[in-house]
Amino acid sequence: MIVTNKKEKMGYYLFLLPAYLIFTVFIFWPVIHSSYLSFFKYNIITITSPDFVGLKNYKFLFNDEVFWTSIKNTVIFVISTVPVKMALGIMLAMLLNRKDLRFKTFYRTCFYIPVVISMVAISIVWMLLFNPGPNGVVNILLSKFGVKPLGWIADSNLSLLTVMLLVIWKDLGYIMVIYLSGLMRIPDEIYEAVALDPVSSWQKFWYITWPLLKPTTIFILITQIIESFQVFTPIYVITEGGPGYSSTTIVNYLYQKGFREYEMGIACAVAYLLFVVLLILTMLQNKISKAEEIRYD
Amino acid sequence: MRKFIALIVVLALVIGCIAGCSNKAAQKEEQPSQQPAQEKVTIKFWQAGGDTAGAAEKMSELIKKFEEANPNIKVEYMAIPWAENPHEKFQTAIVGGEIADLLVVGSPFDHVLANSGAIISLDQFADENLKKDLMDVFAREGIYHGKNKEMDGKLISIPLFGDVRTIVYNKEIFQKSGVPEPTESWTLEEFKQNAIKLTKDDVYGFGTSARYSSQWLPFVWDKGGDILNEQMTEATVTTPEWKEAIEYYIDLLNKTSVPGSINVNLADIQKSFAEGKVAMFVTTQDYVQELMKDPNLKDKIGVGQMPHDKYQTAFAGADVLVITKQSKHPKEAWELLKFLVSTESQIDYCKTVGFLPVVKSAASDPYFTNDPIKKGFLQALEHGKFYTKSDKASGITTILRAEIQNAISKKKTVDKALEDMKQAIDLLLKS
Amino acid sequence: MKKILLYVIITITAFFMLSPMLWMVSTSFSKDSIIASANIIPRDFTIENYIKAWNFPKVFDKSVTFGTFFLNSVIVTACLVVGGLFVDSLAGYVLARKDFPGRNVFFYAALATLMIPIYVTAIPMFLIVRGLGWINTYEALIIPFLSSGFGIYMFKQYFQTIPIELEEAAKIDGYSDFWIYARVIVPLAKPAFGTMAILKFMWSWNMFFWPLIVTTDIKMKVLQLGLTMFRGLNVTQWGLLTAGMTIATLPPVIIYIIFQRYFTGGLMAGSLKG
Structure with a gap:
């Protein structure tokens, strides 16, 4: 570390000032405001005169079966989509980063296009593709392989899966882009050093690429978990949480409470619980990754 | 260094651009005060929806007419498509004190607004002639408030147009299967038997989706069941009437509807109907108006009434006009409201958008009475029943949907699903 | 084979x-x-759908076409990308390189901004924006989202992998921290800037919920809001909707093609040698 004086240290805060000023006004304050409101019963329209209810909103949540179902669904969603997305994403990035591959830009663009289409619009398309009848596009394709038509959004065991497939399909290119930028950081010299040794490409990946991609992987893991816990739009459009509550997630539940039942206090309580869980998860991940780094060195 | 300078330049441009915009905005606000002589009143008019083909255009046209007749009033009109969740936008605007003077909202959102004191009673403005001219269904079902103390029994809204769902069928499929076309007196059992007869080969007799309570509530209403008690304090869904109706609907759905009916999107059923794969389904007048544009379908479409044993009903609603409490010009807003529900405007507007007029003087126009399809829908509207007026209506919708889906998927028995439905709704009403 | x-x-x-x-x-x-x-x-x-879709907003306001929405989206997105890259990388730089009291708090605070769904902060945010008199202005669409926890975290991660020697040399030569940030770090972090530019463009371009709340004037609508005009309650006009979607999808794809060249290999290694 370079030795610094006090004046210079004050300068660091100037670097932080623009970003954190905006955060304070537009995120931190609203968040504090809403966590405070989670102790009130307030209707979105009577916001000016909320009633203090203490822990009643939290108690309501703990007793609400639907809330627990939404947590279960969200956890299933996160555990099933994040690893799959990341595994496929890194494979794709490796493939499209090969020196001997031509038309790289074209292929990369193909995989990136799903990322940029708006979620609302593509969800509508997805709904048509996964029509539960024998005339649904996906079911027609499956029937060519002898698979009977599946119920998709109409089957309580498959509705969440239908949404997961969309999210994996859509985010693949996004994970790829971040991994590609990570791969750029690995100097060619490292591979050149082992070029003459008889190592398989799998060994090269496992002993060189993977460890060097670790910061990227942790970055993607942390941000993806935060993001996936908040999945909302595709479920809102495609299944509306059904059949039953089989695809209701935490943010769907929150939205329903806040904007459909006008119980903003409960919605804030949900958000606050979610926040605490995510913060703990993120800190844990950071701790674990730091501990591992030391072992590597 | 060059790149860094470029970055700074771009940033400066960005900031300049922002500053420029804000100046413009500031100027805009100052303008009206520069011409105080005219004493022109500007009212804001926001419409939730207004997104059917040509609807916004027609509305703008009507407003222009209104402005010509009332030179002292200027109207700023905005339509917010349903896909943009206009009600949420209204809520935020009310909280922020930015709401328009006159709103069009989907019923029963007017009751939510009335309950929280966001709109005013219209009794002070409405004259007897208008009240008499309004179709009976609205006074019966929708426009009087019944919960909040201040607004109890008060007139809170005037509908802009009516909206009803009834049986729409494909005549060709009926002929091919040798099934007589629906008559007004079909009982539920006749309806089911005929739907079963129509279901063969690739064709489904009755396309429906349990995702929408509008698809199955009329069967409950037919038996005399309803979601809430009269005081709207408790759910009444565990009655024998409910059980009978739900069992009937599930059987109907399983035997005669498309695969995935438990949660399929209505758009899918509409598509199957247009492709000739569904013989009957329940839909709205504006969708039929769109279907009629297809030359292959035009002559095949028929409109029937909902089957009934005890009480003839149909799932109806209205997009209603309300005047907000924040409005500084409620009188002018009322003038516009009155203009929009005048006989002439009603005929003009409904012709374009395909919805149903709300005043008898417009409904008796030959345009509606000579057209069997329009007539069919108007007749259904007369029997129409509205969804619950409770301010928890949206929450109730979710519960109804989830539990009926649980019953269809056999995750729960009908009894258990209805019990859980009651428990969830009661909890919601108390919270 | x-x-x-x-x-x-x-x-x-x-x-x-x-x-x-x-x-x-x-x-x-x-x-x-x-x-x-x-x-x-x-x-x-x-190609009728494109013409129809383009002119569709005219029914609400004669002077508005799809082009108006497009231009609004371009302005908002350009500001968010350029300004956002600057603000985020500045914060990311000190978090990656400097030691000072509260550094960890600042870092987790940046991450924490990602953890709250906008649906609960929207109303307090709206009240602030209204207090500032920004309803129906570009400020309301741009400034609240100028900084992002995601960007700060990503820049921090990337800057940490840049060898510190170059910086130390510049430091000994007496250059200021800002000079080092601008002249040493930024040029070395091109892949990070390229990636962030692509991602920020995509997010800003697809923003929906917030613009919906803070714009009531049709002249201020962004493209994603314009698209919803073709989806009615009961009837969706597929031809117009897909035409609009196609128009809306093109710019982010073009941006991707332009910026992805920052990934072309060996960039890091080369600049280190020099």
Whole structure:
């Protein structure tokens, strides 16, 4: 570390000032405001005169079966989509980063296009593709392989899966882009050093690429978990949480409470619980990754 | 260094651009005060929806007419498509004190607004002639408030147009299967038997989706069941009437509807109907108006009434006009409201958008009475029943949907699903 | 032989990824219909949908076309990308390199901004924006989202992997921290800037919920809001919707093609040698 004086240290805060000023006004304050409101019963329209209810909103949540179902669904969603997305994403990035591959830009663009289409619009398309009848596009394709038509959004065991497939399909290119930028950081010299040794490409990946991609992987893991816990739009459009509550997630539940039942206090309580869980998860991940780094060195 | 300078330049441009915009905005606000002589009143008019083909255009046209007749009033009109969740936008605007003077909202959102004191009673403005001219269904079902103390029994809204769902069928499929076309007196059992007869080969007799309570509530209403008690304090869904109706609907759905009916999107059923794969389904007048544009379908479409044993009903609603409490010009807003529900405007507007007029003087126009399809829908509207007026209506919708889906998927028995439905709704009403 | 197989696999997968997009483009060139067909080849080829979609907003306001929305989106997105890269990388730099009291708190605070769904902060945010008199202005669309926890975290991660020696040398030569940030770090972090530019463009371009709340004037609508005009409660105009979607999808794709060249290999290694 370079030795610094006090004046210079004050300068660091100037670097932080623009970003954190905006955060304070537009995120931190609203968040504090809403966590405070989670102790009130307030209707979105009577916001000016909320009633203090203490822990009643939290108690309501703990007793609400639907809330627990939404947590279960969200956890299933996160555990099933994040690893799959990341595994496929890194494979794709490796493939499209090969020196001997031509038309790289074209292929990369193909995989990136799903990322940029708006979620609302593509969800509508997805709904048509996964029509539960024998005339649904996906079911027609499956029937060519002898698979009977599946119920998709109409089957309580498959509705969440239908949404997961969309999210994996859509985010693949996004994970790829971040991994590609990570791969750029690995100097060619490292591979050149082992070029003459008889190592398989799998060994090269496992002993060189993977460890060097670790910061990227942790970055993607942390941000993806935060993001996936908040999945909302595709479920809102495609299944509306059904059949039953089989695809209701935490943010769907929150939205329903806040904007459909006008119980903003409960919605804030949900958000606050979610926040605490995510913060703990993120800190844990950071701790674990730091501990591992030391072992590597 | 060059790149860094470029970055700074771009940033400066960005900031300049922002500053420029804000100046413009500031100027805009100052303008009206520069011409105080005219004493022109500007009212804001926001419409939730207004997104059917040509609807916004027609509305703008009507407003222009209104402005010509009332030179002292200027109207700023905005339509917010349903896909943009206009009600949420209204809520935020009310909280922020930015709401328009006159709103069009989907019923029963007017009751939510009335309950929280966001709109005013219209009794002070409405004259007897208008009240008499309004179709009976609205006074019966929708426009009087019944919960909040201040607004109890008060007139809170005037509908802009009516909206009803009834049986729409494909005549060709009926002929091919040798099934007589629906008559007004079909009982539920006749309806089911005929739907079963129509279901063969690739064709489904009755396309429906349990995702929408509008698809199955009329069967409950037919038996005399309803979601809430009269005081709207408790759910009444565990009655024998409910059980009978739900069992009937599930059987109907399983035997005669498309695969995935438990949660399929209505758009899918509409598509199957247009492709000739569904013989009957329940839909709205504006969708039929769109279907009629297809030359292959035009002559095949028929409109029937909902089957009934005890009480003839149909799932109806209205997009209603309300005047907000924040409005500084409620009188002018009322003038516009009155203009929009005048006989002439009603005929003009409904012709374009395909919805149903709300005043008898417009409904008796030959345009509606000579057209069997329009007539069919108007007749259904007369029997129409509205969804619950409770301010928890949206929450109730979710519960109804989830539990009926649980019953269809056999995750729960009908009894258990209805019990859980009651428990969830009661909890919601108390919270 | 192995090579050909590789190309076949990639091409098939790419086609699979693209098929919904192909459907979208095909429908946009087919005669407008309220029924969505499953064709990949347009029937009755026409460009009418594009013309209709482009002029559709005129029914609300004679002076507004889809071009107005497009321009709004371009302005908002450009400001968010350029300003956002600057603000985020500045904060990311000190978090990556400097030690000072509260550093960890600042870092987790940046991450924490990602953890609250906008649906609960929207109303307090709206009240602040209204207090500032920003309803229906570009400020309301841009400034609240100028900084992002995601960007700060990503820049921090990236800057940490840049060898510190270069910086120390500059430091000894007496250059200021800002000079080092601008002249040493930024040029070395091109892949991070390229990636962030692409991602920020995509997010800003697809913003929906917030613009919906803070704009009431049709002249201030962004493209994603414009698209909803074609989806009615009971009737969706597929031809117009897909035409609008196609128009909306093009700019982020073009941006991707332009910026992805920052990934072309060996960039890091080369600049280190120099």
